[in-house]
Amino acid sequence: MTAGKSFHGGIHPPYNKQATAALPIVDAAPPKTVVIPLHQHTGAPCEPLVKVGDEVKLGQKIGESQSFVSAPVHASVSGKVTAIEARPHPGSGLVQAVVIESDGLDTPDPGMVPAGDVAALSPEEIRKIIRAAGIVGLGGAAFPTAVKVSPPPGKAIDTVVLNGAECEPYLTADHRVMLEDPAAVIYGLRALMQACGAPRGMIAVEDNKPDAIEALQKSLSAADGIQIVVLHTKYPQGSEKQLVWACLEREVPSGGLPLDVGVVVSNVGTAAAVAQAIQSGKPLYERVVTVTGSAVAKPQNLRVRIGTSFADLIEQCGGLTDAGKVINGGPMMGIAQSSLDVPVIKGTSGILCLKRGEIIREQPTACLKCGRCVENCPMHLMPLWIAAYAERALHDEAERLNAMDCVECGCCSYICPARRPLVQAIRLSKYEIAARRRQAQAKKS
Numbered sequence: 411m412t413a414g415k416s417f418h419g420g421i422h423p424p425y426n427k428q429a430t431a432a433l434p435i436v437d438a439a440p441p442k443t444v445v446i447p448l449h450q451h452t453g454a455p456c457e458p459l460v461k462v463g464d465e466v467k468l469g470q471k472i473g474e475s476q477s478f479v480s481a482p483v484h485a486s487v488s489g490k491v492t493a494i495e496a497r498p499h500p501g502s503g504l505v506q507a508v509v510i511e512s513d514g515l516d517t518p519d520p521g522m523v524p525a526g527d528v529a530a531l532s533p534e535e536i537r538k539i540i541r542a543a544g545i546v547g548l549g550g551a552a553f554p555t556a557v558k559v560s561p562p563p564g565k566a567i568d569t570v571v572l573n574g575a576e577c578e579p580y581l582t583a584d585h586r587v588m589l590e591d592p593a594a595v596i597y598g599l600r601a602l603m604q605a606c607g608a609p610r611g612m613i614a615v616e617d618n619k620p621d622a623i624e625a626l627q628k629s630l631s632a633a634d635g636i637q638i639v640v641l642h643t644k645y646p647q648g649s650e651k652q653l654v655w656a657c658l659e660r661e662v663p664s665g666g667l668p669l670d671v672g673v674v675v676s677n678v679g680t681a682a683a684v685a686q687a688i689q690s691g692k693p694l695y696e697r698v699v700t701v702t703g704s705a706v707a708k709p710q711n712l713r714v715r716i717g718t719s720f721a722d723l724i725e726q727c728g729g730l731t732d733a734g735k736v737i738n739g740g741p742m743m744g745i746a747q748s749s750l751d752v753p754v755i756k757g758t759s760g761i762l763c764l765k766r767g768e769i770i771r772e773q774p775t776a777c778l779k780c781g782r783c784v785e786n787c788p789m790h791l792m793p794l795w796i797a798a799y800a801e802r803a804l805h806d807e808a809e810r811l812n813a814m815d816c817v818e819c820g821c822c823s824y825i826c827p828a829r830r831p832l833v834q835a836i837r838l839s840k841y842e843i844a845a846r847r848r849q850a851q852a853k854k855s
Contacts, residue, residue, distance in 0.1 A: 415659065416642040417652040419788040421821045423579055423645055423742065425618070429709040430582045430702050435590055437713045438699075439726055442512055444486050444717025445497050446472065447505045450755040451546045452553045453479030458508055464491045469519040469693050471544075472508050481554040482544045485519075486695040486715035487512035500720070500738040500752040501745050507753070510717070522691035528601045531688070533559075536605040543687035544694045544756075548679035549573055549584075549648065550739060552757040555684065558674050559605040565669050567606040571657050572599050574615040574622065574678040575641060575648035578740030581760040583698040584678050586711045588615065588622035591682055592629040598681030599636060601688055606674055611636040612657050613678065616643040645742065646819040650675040652788050664815050679759075699723065699754060703763035705733040714754050720761055721750035734766030742820045772829040783822035783832060789815050793822035797832040800839035805846070808839040816840060 449455035456473030460466060466485040473483040485508075493509040525531060525539050541556035561567050572595065576584040588595055599611045615623050617640050626638055639657045641647055651662045653675055660671040668675050679698065686692040695716050702709040707728025714723060720738075724730060737744035738752070739760055754761075783793040792811055799808040813836055822832040 415656055416644055416647065417655045417788055418790060419786045419821065420644040420646060420652070421786055421824055422643075423824060425579045425643075427580060427582050427585075430700050430711055431585060433582075433586075433709070433711050435586050435698055435711045435713050438715070438718065438723060440487065440512065440514070440516065441715055441718040441722055443492075444510050444512070444715060445507045445719070445753040446483055446486065446510065446717040447497070447499050447507045447753065447755060448473045448483060449499075449502065449505050450483060450552060450716075450757065451481045452551060453477060453481070453557075455506070456480065456483055458494050458506075460491050460494075460508060462491050462494060465489070466491060466510060467519040468516045469522045469695055471542075471693070479554060479557050481546050481556070482542070483508075483716075484544055484693040484695045485510055486717050488515050488517040489513040498749060498752045500747060500755060500758065522693070524691055525688045528597065528604060528688055531604070533605045533607060536601050536688070539687050540605070540684055542693070543683070545680060545683050545687060546694070546756050547677050548683065548697055548756065548759065549677035550743065550757050550759060552755075555602075555676060555680055558676065559602055561606055561669050561674075566672060567608045567669060567674050568672045569610045569612060569658065570599060570603045570606065570608045570674045570676065571653055572611070572613045572676055572678050572681055573648050573650065573653055574613055574619070575653065576619075577616060577643070577645045577647040578742055578744075578759075579645075580702050580762050581700045581740050583700045583711055583759050585619050585622055587679050587682055587698055588619070589625050592625045594682040594685040595626065595678050596629050596634060596636060597689070598684035600634060601684050602674065602676055602681060603635070608674065609635055612639050613637075614639045614641055614653055614657050616641045616647055618643040646788060646817065646821065649788065649817050649819060651817065664812055694756060697754075697756060697758070699758055700760040701727045701763075702760065704768060705730050705763040705765045707731060716756060717753045719750065720747065720752050720754070723754065723761060724750065724763065730763055732765045732767075733763055734769040735764045737762040737764070742824070743818065774830045775828045777830060778828050780827060782825045782827065786821045786825045788819065788821065789817060791816060793832045793836060796839065797830065797835040800835040805839050805842045808836070809843050813839050814843055
């Protein structure tokens with residue numbers, strides 16, 4: 411075990427994990443109906459492989475895309491397809507989805523078979539298994555994992571870092587996965603290392619999770635080529651660029667990715683899903699979700715079928731009391747919901763339910779030029795100036811100040827004494843800059 415450094419900037423918000431950190435993962439009740447969006451990942455959406463009236467089996471592939479940057483989706487119950495239509499999505503408005511009414515039998519798809527021991531598989535075979543299983547990053551970004559472990563020519567990967575920091579307040583799903591199934595996390599990491607030819611693996615865990623660190627350490631063998639890196643507890647320690655610096659002191663270049671410095675970063679839950687895909691042929695049709703917050707009666711860590719509604723999960727946790735806000739994810743980077751009629755997707759790590767009294771809607775005042783947002787920005791940016799340009803639609807100026815390097819962690823908004831919505835303004839400017847870049851690229855082609 412080694413003690414890793416931290417990173418520049420960051421904040422220390424109240425972590426509020428005590429309600430669920432000691433609660434074991436339990437299976438959520440099987441849903442009667444699931445709504446499975448055909449776009450749950452970074453990249454191209456899937457096209458449906460089924461039609462209304464079809465009978466499907468648990469784990470059957472129901473959506474696929476031929477695009478390289480994409481991931482298929484699978485049925486999380488067996489039953490009948492009752493609709494293929496636009497439905498509310500917890501992060502993207504309306505998205506085409508496959509609606510399945512469960513038959514209550516969970517009849518498994520016959521294609522779910524073990525692939526054998528990872529040591530006997532080639533890198534290409536591992537990548538194909540990961541792709542076929544629809545595995546994406548489970549930390550929130552939902553980037554297709556098969557793409558991550560397929561570095562382009564000239565990009566040699568020497569280290570795979572597993573993100574076990576779980577720095578977002580309230581959430582404990584990753585903590586419980588590391589604590590309860592460390593062998594799967596390590597097995598999955600070995601598979602990811604083999605897939606991209608990396609001789610070294612690291613599991614990065616914040617020092618507020620000593621039980622998870624101990625469980626992982628006990629499951630390691632000297633032959634694994636894996637070490638545990640203990641990180642200082644600080645937000646956003648789990649952001650991949652900050653994680654690469656903390657573990658390896660390598661700086662990812664502006665506009666670049668960890669692979670530009672020889673690193674692949676993945677989530678501990680993702681690694682466990684890779685292990686399941688190899689060992690049992692199980693695609694990614696369920697995940698662990700933390701349902702927590704003061705407005706929910708019985709916080710829990712639940713193993714949830716993809717497509718289960720927020721309303722159903724919250725009801726299993728005793729329902730809501732005086733709810734003021736329900737968030738998909740955590741309080742720093744999560745997205746507030748206008749309805750509970752949205753499904754759990756692959757990127758749903760938590761459902762946070764807060765009482766009305768906890769929601770403080772403060773009016774922003776003029777910038778004080780105090781510099782706190784600059785001091786605490788983990789990306790060495792100038793949030794006050796980028797946001798000022800964004801608010802005036804001066805997006806070229808915002809781009810020149812490297813607005814696209816913003817990881818949208820929210821440290822600037824959190825620390826601002828004038829309560830200015832800095833990250834929200836920067837996010838809008840990033841959207842405009844990206845749209846302009848797409849238009850320019852389209853003109854060239």
